[in-house]
Amino acid sequence: VQLVQSGAEVKKPGESLRISCRVSGYSFTTFWITWVRRTPGKGLEWMGRIDPSDSHINYSPSFQGHVTISTDTSARTAYLHLSDLKASDTAIYYCARHRTSHDALDLWGQGTLVTVSS
Amino acid sequence: DIQMTQSPSTLSASVGDRVTLTCRASESCSRWLAWYQQKPGKAPKLLIYNAFSLESGVPSRFSGSGSGTEFSLTITSLQPDDFATYYCQQYNSYPWTFGQGTKVEIK
Numbered sequence: 001v002q003l004v005q006s007g008a009e010v011k012k013p014g015e016s017l018r019i020s021c022r023v024s025g026y027s028f029t030t031f032w033i034t035w036v037r038r039t040p041g042k043g044l045e046w047m048g049r050i051d052p053s054d055s056h057i058n059y060s061p062s063f064q065g066h067v068t069i070s071t072d073t074s075a076r077t078a079y080l081h082l083s084d085l086k087a088s089d090t091a092i093y094y095c096a097r098h099r100t101s102h103d104a105l106d107l108w109g110q111g112t113l114v115t116v117s118s
Numbered sequence: 119d120i121q122m123t124q125s126p127s128t129l130s131a132s133v134g135d136r137v138t139l140t141c142r143a144s145e146s147c148s149r150w151l152a153w154y155q156q157k158p159g160k161a162p163k164l165l166i167y168n169a170f171s172l173e174s175g176v177p178s179r180f181s182g183s184g185s186g187t188e189f190s191l192t193i194t195s196l197q198p199d200d201f202a203t204y205y206c207q208q209y210n211s212y213p214w215t216f217g218q219g220t221k222v223e224i225k
Contacts, residue, residue, distance in 0.1 A: 034214075044162070044205055044216035060213035061119075094161055102209055104152035104167035111161050 001025030003095050003109035010115045011085050019112045021078040021095030028071075029053040031097040033078040034105060035069060039091040049098075050078060085116045120145050120208050124217035130225040135196045139220045141189040141206035150210040153182055153191045156219075157202045165204075166191060196222070 006020040021033060034049040048059040052071045059067065068081040078095055093112045096105035121144035131137050141151070149169040154162035164173045166182035169189060179194045193200055201224055206217040 036216075043218045044207070046207075046214040046216070058212050062213065096161075098209075101212075102150050104164055104173075104207070104209060105154075105162070106164050106167070106173065108161035108163075 001107065003097065003107060005093075005095060005109040005112045008113040008115075010117070013086055013116060013118055015085050015116075016081065016083045017085060017114060019080045019082075019093050019095075019114070021080070021109050023076050023078075023097070028073060028076040031099055032101075032103075033069075033071070034096050034098060035067075035078075035080045036094045036096060036105075037091040038094070038111075039088075047080070052078065082114075085114075087116050087118075090114060090116045119213055120147060120211060120215050122206055122208055122215050122217040124204075124206060124220050126220060127218070128221045128223060130223050131196050132225045133196055133198060135225075137193050137196055137222065139191045139204055139222075141184075141191070141217050143187045143189070143208055146186045147189075147208040147210040149185050150208060151182075151184070151189050152207045152209065153180075154205045154207065155200075155202045156205065162205060193222075 004022050029052045032049050032051045035047040038044050047063045048069050050057045050069045057069050071078045096108040098105050123142045125140045151169045153166040156162045165176050165180050170182045181192050183190050203219045203221045205219050
């Protein structure tokens with residue numbers, strides 16, 4: 001049972017990015033997927049979550065309009081798309097799973113380092 | 119948003135010590151609170167969920183307590199593997215929020 005994320009990325013300001021999170025070892029539609037990022041300045045930030053069974057999404061107001069979360073059920077993969085990148089988006093991005101809206105994050109991906117620099 | 123405040127920011131302790139970390143919420147989270155352990159270069163690991171339930175496979179020296187706005191994580195006998203940063207997180211209401219972390223370091 002694991003969540004495997006795509007590799008590290010280096011981007012320039014203004015560019016876009018997509019991070020993938022492929023799950024294995026359990027039924028993809030049984031658990032929701034949340035995206036969290038960690039920055040030196042703000043610590044861990046919850047960005048949003050998606051229910052793969054119906055694609056219902058909740059975004060954090062802090063990230064609404066800047067990120068898009070999606071899934072490909074056939075590929076058992078969740079995606080985080082970030083647009084108009086800024087230096088402040090430099091962070092480690094994690095996907096993690098949970099069963100319901102009142103459930104802790106019991107399994108995490110390994111993290112994806114994103115560096116935004118001109 | 120519910121603000122989560124952890125204290126202390128850093129805790130220096132020795133192997134065998136009993137340590138207690140505190141997490142305070144700006145409004146009630148009921149019992150919807152988790153504790154995670156994170157080591158450098160690794161993803162967070164779930165220790166405690168629903169304020170006091172021990173995640174499967176986590177040693178029993180870890181325990182959680184509290185409800186509403188005041189929560190704590192206790193490690194009864196600190197082991198070398200326990201030196202790490204610990205985060206609390208509320209999942210009572212969106213957006214979910216994390217505390218800033220407590221680093222447990224070797225004294």
